[in-house]
Amino acid sequence: MSNKEWPLWEVFIRGKQGLNHKHVGSLRAADAEMALENARDVYTRRSEGISIWVVESNNVFASDPSESQEFFEPADSKIYRHPTFYDVPDGISHM
Amino acid sequence: MKEVNITEMERKFQEKIDQDIKIEPKDWMPDDYRETLIRQISQHAHSEIVGMLPEGNWITRAPNLRRKAVLLAKVQDEAGHGLYLYSAAETLGADREETIDDLHSGKAKYSSIFNYPTLTWADMGAIGWLVDGAAIMNQVPICRCSYGPYARAMVRVCKEESFHQRQGFEIMMTLAKGTPEQKAMAQDALNRFWWPALMMFGPSDGESKHTAQSMKWKIKRSTNDELRQQFVDVTVPQAEMIGLTLPDADLKFNKATGHYEFGEINWAEFWEVVKGNGPCNKDRIDTRRKAKEEGLWVREAATAFAQKRAARKSA
Numbered sequence: 001m002s003n004k005e006w007p008l009w010e011v012f013i014r015g016k017q018g019l020n021h022k023h024v025g026s027l028r029a030a031d032a033e034m035a036l037e038n039a040r041d042v043y044t045r046r047s048e049g050i051s052i053w054v055v056e057s058n059n060v061f062a063s064d065p066s067e068s069q070e071f072f073e074p075a076d077s078k079i080y081r082h083p084t085f086y087d088v089p090d091g092i093s094h095m
Numbered sequence: 096m097k098e099v100n101i102t103e104m105e106r107k108f109q110e111k112i113d114q115d116i117k118i119e120p121k122d123w124m125p126d127d128y129r130e131t132l133i134r135q136i137s138q139h140a141h142s143e144i145v146g147m148l149p150e151g152n153w154i155t156r157a158p159n160l161r162r163k164a165v166l167l168a169k170v171q172d173e174a175g176h177g178l179y180l181y182s183a184a185e186t187l188g189a190d191r192e193e194t195i196d197d198l199h200s201g202k203a204k205y206s207s208i209f210n211y212p213t214l215t216w217a218d219m220g221a222i223g224w225l226v227d228g229a230a231i232m233n234q235v236p237i238c239r240c241s242y243g244p245y246a247r248a249m250v251r252v253c254k255e256e257s258f259h260q261r262q263g264f265e266i267m268m269t270l271a272k273g274t275p276e277q278k279a280m281a282q283d284a285l286n287r288f289w290w291p292a293l294m295m296f297g298p299s300d301g302e303s304k305h306t307a308q309s310m311k312w313k314i315k316r317s318t319n320d321e322l323r324q325q326f327v328d329v330t331v332p333q334a335e336m337i338g339l340t341l342p343d344a345d346l347k348f349n350k351a352t353g354h355y356e357f358g359e360i361n362w363a364e365f366w367e368v369v370k371g372n373g374p375c376n377k378d379r380i381d382t383r384r385k386a387k388e389e390g391l392w393v394r395e396a397a398t399a400f401a402q403k404r405a406a407r408k409s410a
Contacts, residue, residue, distance in 0.1 A: 005191065041175075042179070
């Protein structure tokens, strides 16, 4: 680890019990424990969370926006996966 | 061939902007868009960080424990806002260390308002009410900025700023209702901060070299003069309500337009402060440099501790 710059961490926060963790931003810290404490001070000063994940940004493997059209094509072409694809006659309910 | 490609990509980029599709960090963007954002976001970050200094000056001398706790929380928020913004600049490829060094070398700018001194406790009121008020006016439209990370940071900042403005107004209101000396102190703070607060919106539209392109890219959503007018319109009645007088002999309400007309801003003073010749420019930068130098051992200790902890885990 260089003395100059600490690694970058992505911060995810669970707002309350029952919700998923959501990305809120990033910060720099020397290690994971300090990243957690910094995340608490920077992103939850007004009780915005009950649980925090920090992930070193280098470890996030992301899809490429310039290839997103091809990458997501398999879903785009299958409109029959949506209920609105089907005709339901008037008078049919609970469907 | 390459020229054509760039033109075509810029056209598609502008189409996205026109359709209000947000730009995210890994998306293609024109170099000028990236540079404009890095400049604006880092200036904004620096303003938050330097902005801690005029108020930090009064933490140890707050008149009571409640005021002290509130002022501490406000200054801590400003540090947080600086951090959100430095992170947003990093998503565009800005190097954090370099960004901060640019502030310390004088290469990067920050809001000129923080180069004015805070002489009395009433200045804490004037800053919260006027400076944070003007900052909110500036920042609310940036919540709709085309660059996702900047827009999201602004949403957080704006949520937090509203308490800043209220606590400032409360200080002014309390002083204005106090003894004649206290009221005079509030009036004096208003006299000193009113014009610099109006300058916070930047040069007039005709003089602002970045406005047209930034509006086209939706980095900026309102012009400097529009925001300044909005600020005057909401602030004048607030001053009247607490019995303070704005230091502008030309200020009057125009019934036909529904807006207040106000006097000429001293632009010569504005440009002097921007160039580094304001009352506190040197002091602010010296303080930031000193903070970085004297905090070096803390950063080194944190790094050493992280290495020790990592070694213990792998043992």
